[in-house]
Amino acid sequence: xxxxxxxxxxxxxxxxxxxxxxxxxxxxxxxxxxxxxxxxxxxxxxxxxxxxxxxxxxxxxxxxxxxxxxxxxxxxxxxxxxxxxxxxxxxxxxxxxxxxxxxxxxxxxxxxxxxxxxxxxxxxxxxxxxxxxx
Amino acid sequence: xxxxxxxxxxxxxxxxxxxxxxxxxxxxxxxxxxxxxxxxxxxxxxxxxxxxxxxxxxxxxxxxxxxxxxxxxxxxxxxxxxxxxxxxxxxxxxxxxxxxxxxxxxxxxxxxxxxxxxxxxxxxxxxxxxxxxx
DNA sequence: CAATATACGACCGTACTGGTCCAATTTCAG
DNA sequence: CTGAAATTGGACCAGTACGGTCGTATATTG
Ligand code: SF4
Ligand code: SF4
Numbered sequence: 460x461x462x463x464x465x466x467x468x469x470x471x472x473x474x475x476x477x478x479x480x481x482x483x484x485x486x487x488x489x490x491x492x493x494x495x496x497x498x499x500x501x502x503x504x505x506x507x508x509x510x511x512x513x514x515x516x517x518x519x520x521x522x523x524x525x526x527x528x529x530x531x532x533x534x535x536x537x538x539x540x541x542x543x544x545x546x547x548x549x550x551x552x553x554x555x556x557x558x559x560x561x562x563x564x565x566x567x568x569x570x571x572x573x574x575x576x577x578x579x580x581x582x583x584x585x586x587x588x589x590x591x592x593x
Numbered sequence: 594x595x596x597x598x599x600x601x602x603x604x605x606x607x608x609x610x611x612x613x614x615x616x617x618x619x620x621x622x623x624x625x626x627x628x629x630x631x632x633x634x635x636x637x638x639x640x641x642x643x644x645x646x647x648x649x650x651x652x653x654x655x656x657x658x659x660x661x662x663x664x665x666x667x668x669x670x671x672x673x674x675x676x677x678x679x680x681x682x683x684x685x686x687x688x689x690x691x692x693x694x695x696x697x698x699x700x701x702x703x704x705x706x707x708x709x710x711x712x713x714x715x716x717x718x719x720x721x722x723x724x725x726x727x
Numbered sequence: 728c729a730a731t732a733t734a735c736g737a738c739c740g741t742a743c744t745g746g747t748c749c750a751a752t753t754t755c756a757g
Numbered sequence: 758c759t760g761a762a763a764t765t766g767g768a769c770c771a772g773t774a775c776g777g778t779c780g781t782a783t784a785t786t787g
Contacts, residue, residue, distance in 0.1 A: 471703045520785020521731045569605045572726040592706040654754020655762045
């Protein structure tokens with residue numbers, strides 16, 4: 460029902476790993492993949508998404524890799540999730556793809572309570588930052 | 594990422610619909626399907642699951658249908674969800690299918706914080722009962 | 728130049744999802 | 758008793774999301 464994707468989990472593990480290093484230290488995707496036994500190619504994609512959304516910085520070429528773009532306290536888990544996840548960021552369709560996409564919307568009687576649940580979950584993820592999970 | 598299945602939504606809509614009727618009144622699957630424009634056959638499956646888990650009672654034959662098995666206050670949303678959803682009831686694999694099913698488990702550094710999040714969500718769903726969404 | 732690293736897009740098999748179809752069975756109304 | 762109305766249960770199907778892989782381009786550094 461309500462499951463984080465593996466990509467998000469890998470992203471969390473990876474960015475946490477980077478956060479444990481001294482600030483500014485560059486760590487390579489291969490190192491993370493080897494440390495946790497997660498597929499290198501898949502992890503790369505995830506790290507690229509995190510880079511695109513500005514949570515980490517990337518450095519190409521030899522001696523390259525990734526580093527945090529900001530201090531861990533300024534990186535809420537919610538940002539990590541939304542950076543990796545495409546659509547499907549909400550508990551129900553109408554809240555992420557828009558009301559028009561659900562053809563039951565006008566008569567739906569549960570969207571209002573579910574919206575509150577959604578707000579609850581969002582708050583949980585946005586108040587939890589990276590420094591709390593290292 | 595974190596999305597309720599349509600079956601769960603239909604189940605919530607349906608059981609809420611039943612709950613709005615006078616206690617003990619029998620309502621047919623067709624009526625619910627027509628009212629909300631959700632596919633009849635799919636809704637039937639959902640209602641059957643709810644019946645199997647004892648949340649509603651079914652009555653076969655002509656003038657048959659479904660009715661609540663207990664007062665709305667005694668039906669937490671969490672039960673509705675777990676009745677309909679098979680596996681995948683947790684935010685991460687290791688919490689629903691067991692630790693062995695994830696081959697990163699032993700080195701995973703995020704399972705502990707995520708377990709707390711899971712507990713949070715579970716509490717949200719189990720403290721919300723049917724009477725609160727009618 | 729060569730080695731090492733990210734960047735990016737295409738691709739693939741499996742599983743889940745939402746939905747449909749069909750046959751069986753129970754129950755009641757006439 | 759018969760037939761309509763309803764649940765029950767299974768098989769089935771198309772679309773898509775998911776986890777993962779591959780190949781190639783590009784940048785950086787020694
Ligand atoms: S409108 Fe109701 S059924 Fe449609 S997506 Fe929102 S909550 Fe789900
Ligand atoms: S062990 Fe870590 S990676 Fe594996 S399912 Fe649990 S949280 Fe996700």
